[in-house]
Amino acid sequence: MLRILRTLAVLGLSAGCINLPSEDEIRDMRVLAVQVDPPEILYSFLHLFSPDQRAGLALGPYNITTRMLVVDPMGRVVELTNRLCPEERNDACPGYRIRDDAPAQEIQDVIPLVTPVQRQAQAQVSLAGELQFAPIHFQISEHAMDYMLPRDARGNLDLLGILFPTFPSVVARAWIPETDEQEVAYKRFSLSMDLNTAGLPAEAQEPLRDIFRQALGFDFCTPEQLAMEAMMPEDPTGLRPPLQCIKERKANRNPTITRMLWTTREPEGGGGGGFGGGGGPAGPPDAGNEPPDPTDDGRFQDVTGRVPVAQGTSITFRPVMADGDHEPYQQFVFDGETGMARIEAYEEDIACIWYTTHGNTNGVNGEGGGFGPNSAPYADGEISIHPDAPEGAAAIWAVCVDQRGGTDWRRIDIEVVSSAGIGGVGLF
Numbered sequence: 001m002l003r004i005l006r007t008l009a010v011l012g013l014s015a016g017c018i019n020l021p022s023e024d025e026i027r028d029m030r031v032l033a034v035q036v037d038p039p040e041i042l043y044s045f046l047h048l049f050s051p052d053q054r055a056g057l058a059l060g061p062y063n064i065t066t067r068m069l070v071v072d073p074m075g076r077v078v079e080l081t082n083r084l085c086p087e088e089r090n091d092a093c094p095g096y097r098i099r100d101d102a103p104a105q106e107i108q109d110v111i112p113l114v115t116p117v118q119r120q121a122q123a124q125v126s127l128a129g130e131l132q133f134a135p136i137h138f139q140i141s142e143h144a145m146d147y148m149l150p151r152d153a154r155g156n157l158d159l160l161g162i163l164f165p166t167f168p169s170v171v172a173r174a175w176i177p178e179t180d181e182q183e184v185a186y187k188r189f190s191l192s193m194d195l196n197t198a199g200l201p202a203e204a205q206e207p208l209r210d211i212f213r214q215a216l217g218f219d220f221c222t223p224e225q226l227a228m229e230a231m232m233p234e235d236p237t238g239l240r241p242p243l244q245c246i247k248e249r250k251a252n253r254n255p256t257i258t259r260m261l262w263t264t265r266e267p268e269g270g271g272g273g274g275f276g277g278g279g280g281p282a283g284p285p286d287a288g289n290e291p292p293d294p295t296d297d298g299r300f301q302d303v304t305g306r307v308p309v310a311q312g313t314s315i316t317f318r319p320v321m322a323d324g325d326h327e328p329y330q331q332f333v334f335d336g337e338t339g340m341a342r343i344e345a346y347e348e349d350i351a352c353i354w355y356t357t358h359g360n361t362n363g364v365n366g367e368g369g370g371f372g373p374n375s376a377p378y379a380d381g382e383i384s385i386h387p388d389a390p391e392g393a394a395a396i397w398a399v400c401v402d403q404r405g406g407t408d409w410r411r412i413d414i415e416v417v418s419s420a421g422i423g424g425v426g427l428f
Contacts, residue, residue, distance in 0.1 A: 024354060024355050024356065024360060024361040024363055025355070025356060025357070025358075025359065025360060026071050026073055026129070026355050026356065026357050026397075027073060027357075028072065028073070028074065028181065029070070029071070029072040029074070029076070029078060029123075029174060029175075029176055029181055029183060030070070030071050030072075030183060030355075031068060031069070031070050031172055031174050031183045031184075031185040032069040032070070032071055032353075032355055032397055032399055032409070033068070033069040033187075033399040033407055033409050034066065034067070034068050034069075034170055034172050034185055034186070034187035034407070035066065035067045035068075035069075035187070035254060035407040035408070035409075036064055036065075036066055036170050036187055036189040036405070036407075037064065037065045037066070037067070037254055038064065038189075038251055038252070038253055038254070039189050039190065039252050039253070039254055039404065039405040039406045039407065040165070040189065040190040040191075040192055040251040040252035040253075040404060040405065041062045041064070041140070041189070041190070041191050041192070041251065042192055042193070042194035042249060042251045043059075043060075043062065043145055043149070043191055043192070043193060043194060044059045044060075044194055045193055045194060045195065045197075045208065045212075046059055047059065047145060047146060047149060047157060047193075048157050051105075051142070051143070051146070058142065059142040059145070060140060060141055060142040060145055061139045061140060061141050061142070062139075062140040062145060063137065063138070063139050063140070064137070064138050064140070064170075064189065065135045065136070065137050065138075066082055066135065066136045066137075066138070066170050066172075066187075067133070067135050067136075068080060068082070068131075068133055068172050068174070068185075069130070069397065069399065069409050070130075070131045070133065070172075070174050071123070071128070071129045071130050071131070071355075071397070072123035072129045072131065072176070073123075073125075073128060073129035073357055074123070074129065075122070075123045075124075075125040075129060076122075076123055076176050076178065077120060077121070077122050077123075077176070077177060077178070078120070078121060078122075078123060078131055078174055078175070078176060079118065079119070079120045079174070079175055079176075079177055080118070080119045080120070080121070080131075080133055080172060080173065080174045081116035081117060081118050081119075081172070081173045082116065082117045082119075082136045082170060082171070082172055083113070083114050083115060083116045083117065083170075083171050084113040084114055084138060084168060084169070084170060084171070085114075085168055085169045085170075085171050085186065086110055086113060086114060086144070086147060086148045086168050087148070087168060088150075088166050088167045088168060088188075089169070091186070092169070092171045092184050092185075092186040093169075093171070093186075096114055098110055098111065098114065099147075102147055103143070103146075105143045106143045106144065106146055106147040107147075108143075109141040109143045109144040109147070110144050110147050110148075113138055113140065113144060116173070117136050119133050119134065119136070121133050127395070127411065128357055128393065128394065128395030128411070128413070129357070129395075130395070130411060138170075145191075148166070148168055148191060149166060149191065150166050163215075163216060163332045164332070165190040165191055165192040166190075166191045167188040167189070167190060167191075168188070168189065168191065169186040169187055169188045169189065170186065170187050170189065171184065171185075171186045172184070172185045172186070172187075173185075187405070187407075188405060189405055190252065190404060190405060192249060192251070193249075194249060195212055195220075195246060195248070195249055196248055196249070197209055212246070216246065216332070216341075217340075217341055218244060218245055218246050218341075218343060219245050219246070220245060220246045221243055221245040221246060221247050221248075222245075225243055225245055226243075226247070229243055242330070242343055242344055242345035243343070243345070244342065244343050245343070246330070246343070247330055249330075250327070250329075252327060252329070252402070252404040252405065252406055253327070253406060254406040254407055254408055255321050255322065255325040255348075255350055255400060255401075255402055255406050255407075255408050256321065256322040256325065256408055257319045257320070257321060257322075257398065257400055257408050257409070257410045258320055258321065258322045259294075259302055259303075259319075259320035260302070260303040260317060260318070260319055260320070260398070260410055260412055261294055261300035261301060261302055261303065261317065261318040261319075261320065262300065262301065262303050262307055262315060262316065262317050262318070262412075263299040263300045263301070263315070263316050263318075264309075264313065264314070264315050264316070265299045294318055294320050294378060300318055303317075303412055305413075306393070306413045306414060306415045307412065307413070307414045307415070308414070308415045308417050309383075309385050309394075309414050309415070309416055309417070310385070310416075310417055310418070310419040311385055311386070311387050311388070311389050311391070311416060311417070311418060311419045312385065312386070312387035312419055313384075313385060313419065314382055314383065314384045314385070315382070315383050315385070315414075316380050316381065316382045316383075317354075317380065317381045317383070317396065317398065317412060318378050318379075318380050318381075319350075319352055319378075319379060319381075319398050319400055319410065321350055321400070325348070325350065325402070325406075326347045326348050326349070326350070327347065327348050327402070327404075328345065328346070328347050328348075329345075329346055329347075329348070329404065330343050330344070330345055330346075331343070331344050331346060332344075346403075348402040348403050348404065348406075349402070349403065350379050350400050350401070350402055351364055351365065351379055351400070351401055351402075352364070352365055352379035352381055352398045352399065352400040352401075353398070353399045353400075353401070354381035354382075354383065354396065354397070354398055354399075355396065355397045355399070356383050356394065356395065356396045356397075357394045357395050357396075358385055358386060358389040358390075358394040358414075358416055359383055359384050359385040359386050359389060360383070360384050360386075361381055361382065361383050361384075361396075362381060362382045365379045365380055365381055365382075379398075379400065381396070381398055383396055385416060387419075389416050390416065391416050391417060391418060392415070392416060393413065393414075393415060393416075394413075394414050394415070394416050395411055395412065395413055395414065396411070396412040396414060397409060397410070397411050397412075398410050398412070
């Protein structure tokens with residue numbers, strides 16, 4: 001009996017790295033992506049206090065939905081399980097055991113999260129082997145959230161949680177029952193503290209804001225500071241220095257691929273890309289940080305059906321993301337020499353990982369930070385079709401991610417045609 005185990009980490013880039021399978025040509029069963037929606041949960045700062053000190057206020061529940069992109073070009077039945085790994089780990093936490101020193105209510109509420117939820121589906125040959133699994137929902141209760149948040153040696157919530165998110169993960173396991181072939185993937189999502197005190201009584205807001213000031217070393221941005229930000233002078237690159245105050249946190253959301261474009265024409269000039277780990281430096285709304293019209297060079301057209309590609313040739317695809325997908329966010333950075341912290345402001349870049357059933361791709365291709373002169377404003381994917389690829393239906397997948405774990409994907413259906421018969425062929 002053949003048993004193949006691939007373990008891959010489908011990580012949010014907020015975790016500092018991305019670890020992806022090296023094979024970009026899909027020939028057997030693969031887990032290409034896991035999406036967690038939302039990719040970031042803002043939990044109440046009242047979790048700083050024990051349940052009996054929360055004035056009877058109910059917290060949560062915090063809900064997430066998971067989707068998996070699983071492909072088996074051989075069209076077999078695939079079984080899938082989903083569960084949570086409730087702690088920040090660098091693996092899929094196999095054989096996870098709930099901490100026996102946790103309060104009884106926390107243990108009770110975590111059990112359904114770490115218990116695998118099972119699905120079964122037949123790979124759709126008409127969709128190049130893509131499986132249609134129903135989304136899986138998880139509800140994280142107030143007590144389950146208490147369990148998942150980092151604690152210090154005395155069992156109190158670690159105050160560093162105010163500064164930095166923690167990263168539990170969703171673990172997906174797909175396997176072929178008839179061969180025991182399997183693949184395990186895990187995708188981290190973020191738990192970040194919501195610093196907004198606006199919902200509290202006025203007499204409680206300022207004391208809590210004082211706690212945050214002392215813990216963070218920064219004050220909250222005032223309306224006047226936010227208004228002045230737009231009036232600050234720009235540097236030569238069109239950017240403004242980040243405010244050294246805390247803005248209201250907004251949870252990250254998944255990006256959305258709204259259009260897919262294609263071309264077989266070469267660009268007139270080259271352009272570098274690459275995907276850094278920190279995002280692009282944030283500029284003001286009018287700093288030109290949004291990419292230009294994706295079709296302004298006249299090479300690209302929209303994918304509106306099955307795209308013909310000749311054997312032994314290449315084709316380039318360009319995903320177009322939704323307006324607002326380059327979300328701004330703040331990060332705290334410590335200077336090791338001075339021991340002081342500062343606030344940096346960023347805007348998300350998008351990177352896309354490309355896969356195909358009939359050729360090779362350029363792998364991971366990302367937008368350049370800030371869309372500057374030395375960066376590529378799009379995460380284009382170039383797919384090279386094998387000269388001996390069989391004629392007929394094939395597929396390409398783009399899995400697009402941002403630095404903080406947001407994910408979306410799109411399948412592009414293509415038709416491999418003889419190199420002698422491509423002339424004059426339009427969309428199918």
